[in-house]
Amino acid sequence: MIKLKSIISKIIASSIILIMSIAYANAQLTNIIPFGPGGESDVTARLQQKYYKEMFNEDMVIQYKPGGGGAVAWQTLNSEKNDGSVIMGANLPHIIMQPMANKEKAGYTTSDLNVFNFFHYTPDAILVEASSPHKTFKDLVAFAKKNPGKLTLSGSGTYSANHLLTIQLEQKAGIKTTYVPFKGTGAANQALLGKQVEGSAGYSTIGIQLGDKARVLAIASDKRLPAFPNVPTLKELGYDIVSGAYRGYALPKSTSTATKKKLSDRLMKINADKNFIKTMEDGGYVVVNIGHDQVNKFMAEQKKINESIAKSLGLIK
C-alpha cells in the first residue's frame, strides 16, 4: 500500500519535473509571445528559434501569454528581468492603437514598451472567394461605388491592421464599405470562403493558406511579393497605402543600451540568412530590417498614420 503510493507519487513528481525541464532546459533567451500558439507571431518566432540555436548556440524558449489582443502581456513587460534574457513580441498597430482607443484603461502606454526591432510584416491584402464575380480590384471598387455600404469585408478584430486598411481604403478610394470583425483570421476566412461576405480585408499570408480557394486582388505592400508575382500593390493601383501587421520585439524599459544592441544585432543576423528569408517569403511574409537605431523613427511615422485614422474613427480629437 505505502509502497504503491510512494511509487505513484514519485512517477507523478518525476513526470512533472520532466515536462518542466523539457520546457526550460538550458533556457537562455525567453521569448514571450503575447498571443496564443498557432498565430503568425508564434509561427515566425518558431522560424527564428531554429536559426537562433544554430547561430548563437543558445536556446530560444517560446512562452505564451495571451489575452486582450496582447495587452495582458504588454502590461507586465516592465516587471520582467532586464538583463536581456527575456524578450517580448511587440506588434503594430496593436501597441499604438490599443492605448489610443482605450486610454488609461488599456493597462499600458506605447512608451512603456522598449521596442528594439521589427523583423517582418504581413502586408494587408484584399481577397475574394475564388468564384467571386469581382475579378480585379477595380471591379471591387466599382461595385462599392455603385452600392455604398454593400461591400462587406470580413477581417480579424476591431482597430486591427485589417480594420485600419478598410478605413484607409475608404478615405483614399472615396468608397463606403462595411467591415465585419471576427475573432481571429480563421473565423474571418471561414466567412470569406463560405461567401457570407463579399470579400476579406486580410493578410498576404492568408492568400497562401487558402490556396486556390481564394483570389488575392491587391496587396498593401511597397513592392510586389515574390509569392504573388501577378498581384498588384495598392500603390500601383493608385492608392498610396502601405499597411500591415509589423512584428518585432521589446525589452523592459530599464534594459541597458548595450543589451538592446546585442539582441537587435543577433535578430538582424537571422534576418540576413538566405534560407530564413526564403521560408518567410514563401509564407507570404515580408522581411524588414528595422534595428534598434531606426526603430524610434519608424514608430513615430507609424504613430502619425494611426493617429489620422483614429481621428477619422472619432477615437481621438
Add this chain to the structure above:
Amino acid sequence: MTSLFADFLSSLSLLNVSLAFMGVLAGIIIGALPGLSATMAVAVLVPFTFSLNPSSALIVLGAVYTGAIFGGSWSAILINTPGTPSAVATTFDGYAMAKNGNGDLAMSISCMSSFVGGIVGVICLALFAPPLASISLAFGPTEYFWLAILGLTLISTLAEGDNIKSLIGACFGLFLSMIGISVVGGDMRLTGNISFLNSGIEIVSAMIGLFCIPVILDLTSLKGKHLTESDAPKSLRLVEAFSIMFKNKFESLKGSLIGTFIGILPGAGGSIASIVSYGEAKRTSKKKDNFGKGEPEGLIASETANNATVGGGFIPTLCLGIPGTPPDAVILGALLIQGIKTGDTLFTQQSDIVYTFIFGLALATIIMLPLGLVMGRYAYKFIIRVPKEILIPSIIFLTIIGSYSIQNSILNVYFMFFFGLIGWVLNRAGFKASPIVLGLVLGGIAEQGFVQAYIIGNAQDAILANFFARPISAAIIFMILIGLFYPIFKDKFFKKKELIHD
C-alpha cells in the same frame, strides 16, 4: 486502394509506432492535469518535431492531441473538474458514477467511448473530408448564433435539479461572457477599470474554480472518503464495461457522428459537440431519469462526441486551411513550417503525407485503448487509496499549476480561487456550476454571431431574412422549438391518452 494500404504500412514503421505510443502517453498525462490543455501539449512539442520528417512529426502531434482530449475525462470523472470545456458534459454522469462507487467502470467506459468516437472521427476524415468541409462553410454568423441558442436551450435538458436555478446560473454565465473588450466594436465593457479583465473572463481558470474548489472544500469539511470503492475486486471491470458499450452501440455511434459533424465547425465545435450529444442522448433515452445520477449512457454520449471532434476538427484544418480547434491551429502552423500546403491539393498532390497522418491518428486512437484502460486503473486507484491529507494538497497544487500555466500569470490563480468561492457559495444555495460555464462559453459565440449577422444583414438590407430565411438556420430554429415545446405537447398528449383509457 492499394496505395492507401501502402500508406498505412508506411505509417506503421517502428519509429512512428513508438512516437505514437509516447505521444498518447504524454497526452493522457497532460490532459488529465486540470488546466494543462491539449493546445499547450501540442505547442510544447512543436520544436521537437522540427528534426523529424513531416509525417512522423504529424503523427506525434496528432497522438498527443488525441491522448490529451481523452485524458481530460479523467479529472472530470475523478475530481469533477473538466480539463477543457469539451469535458463539461462528462462530469454530469462520470463524477456521479464515481460517487456511486463505479469510478473504475466509468474510467473503462470513458476509454472505450473515446476510442469509438476517435475512430469514427478518423474514418470520416479519411473518407468524407472534402464534402464535409464544404458543409462547414455553409455555417455563417447566423448559424453560429442559432447554434449557441440551441446549446443554451439544452441547459434545461441537462440540468440536474431546479430548472429556474439553472436558468439563473446560465444568465450569470452570459453576464460573465460580456466582460472585457468586445470583439465587434472594440468597446471596453464591465471591466471596472481592472486592466486584467480587459481580455474577458478566462474560461478554463473560471471552470477549474467553479467545479473543483467546491469539491475540495467539501472534501476538507466532511468526514469520509472522497470516493467509495466498488466491491468488485482488482479488475478493470472490462467485461461489464464492454457489455454496456455493446448494449449502447447505436448510442455510441450517434454520439460519434454528432461529435464529428459539429467538430467540423471551426471555433464552436469542441465545446458544443459533447453538450448537444448529451442533450440528444437524454432526450431519446429510455433511462432519462437516471441521467445526471450516474447513467453510463450519458458518459458514453459525452465522451464519444468529444473525441470524435478530433477527426472532425482536422477536416476544415486540412481541406480549407482554417483550424477547427485551437490545437489544430498549432498543428497548422507546424504544417506550414514543414512546407506542407493545406487545401484540396493536399489530398491529391501530397496524399501520401495526409493519409500517413490520418492513419497515424487511427494508430494513436488504437494505442489509446489498452494504454488508457491500464493507466486509468492506476489513476483511479491512486485517487481512491491515497489518504485525504495527501489528496487534497495534491489537487490544490495541480489546480494552481494549471491555472497559472494558462497565461503564465498569477492573476489567473487568484481568479480561480475567487470563482471557487463563488462556486462553493452557489453550490450551497443549489446552483450548479455547469449552467454558468455553458452560459460563459456560449455567450461569446451567440453575441458575435448575432452582431456579425446583423451587420451583414444590414448591409444587404435584409436583416430579418438573414436571421430566419437561411435553410440551415431554419433547421436549427426548428430544433430549438422542438426542444422547448416538445415536453409541453407531450404532457398534453399523454394526459389525453390517459383520459381515454380511463
